[in-house]
Amino acid sequence: MLKEFAELSTPLVADACVRHGIPLRIAPAGIGAVVPGHRVAGRVLPARHYGSVDVFLEAFGRAEPGDVLVIDNGGRTDEACVGDLAVLEAEAAGVAGLVVWGLHRDTPELVEIGLPVFSYGAYPPGPVRLDEQEPEALASARFGPHLVSGDDLAFGDDDGVVFLAATHAEAVLATAHEIRRTEREQAHRIRSGDTLRSQTSFDDYLARRAADPSYTFRRHLRRIGGAIEE
Incomplete structure (x- = not known):
């Protein structure tokens, strides 16, 4: 294990x-x-x-x-x-x-x-x-x-x-490995100048949340394939 x-x-x-x-x-x-x-x-x-x-x-x-x-x-x-x-x-x-x-x-x-x-x-x-x-x-x-x-x-x-x-x-361990791969790629991109806000289409998230207050960041991440909070 x-x-x-x-x-x-x-x-x-x-x-x-x-x-x-x-x-x-x-x-x-x-x-x-x-x-x-x-x-x-x-x-x-x-x-x-x-x-x-x-x-x-x-x-x-x-x-x-x-x-x-x-x-x-x-x-x-x-x-x-x-x-x-x-x-x-x-x-x-x-x-x-x-x-x-x-x-x-x-x-x-x-x-x-x-x-x-x-x-x-x-x-x-x-x-x-x-x-x-x-x-x-x-x-x-x-x-x-x-x-x-x-x-x-x-x-x-x-x-x-x-x-x-x-x-x-x-x-759970299989999913943990998937999250790790996604987060390591995101970290690499941040170090290369691609901000987390850009990677997560944060402006798009804010616009969607303004139109639909029930639209959460976790839902947004799942939609775009990101990983931060889970």
Whole structure:
């Protein structure tokens, strides 16, 4: 999956979802890579954290190569829930990366390990609590307002993390590639002196909108084959 995502970005995947009418499922703003530039893509391996690493070890027993461990720690900012040992074990299990709704620690060690980890940031203390584990602990994970499971894929880069149902992946990624090609061509033309206003026939758009207030810029772009907002 990471190979499929190699030339794409989370903004392109998000725009492709919009074009297909698929509701966006985006990790909350602030979730980012421990090491800038790290990217991740793969099937969601969900785990809900209750204060102990045992749930991660159990999840790793179910992992398939290339899975992305998605950790639900409720977005907590009073504890870090993963550190170097959990990440090393993830690597040993063939996991492609971790996406944490919460915080991490052992930052220098994580940088050295090199496995992509996405979180809200670093915080020194680990958990001092131990809550009761729910039956769904390894079946699904909450991430902000979203619920994800093994039926979903996770894509992460410097712009954040996007979740996508695996059943939509082929169509969405194909459209994302189309949008990328269009946008790269538009960028090349801007650098060559052909302004975006000219490329998008913006004066024509303004005239059409004046005659028909319901005529949106997105509708106009679709009519002329441009790509900016989606």
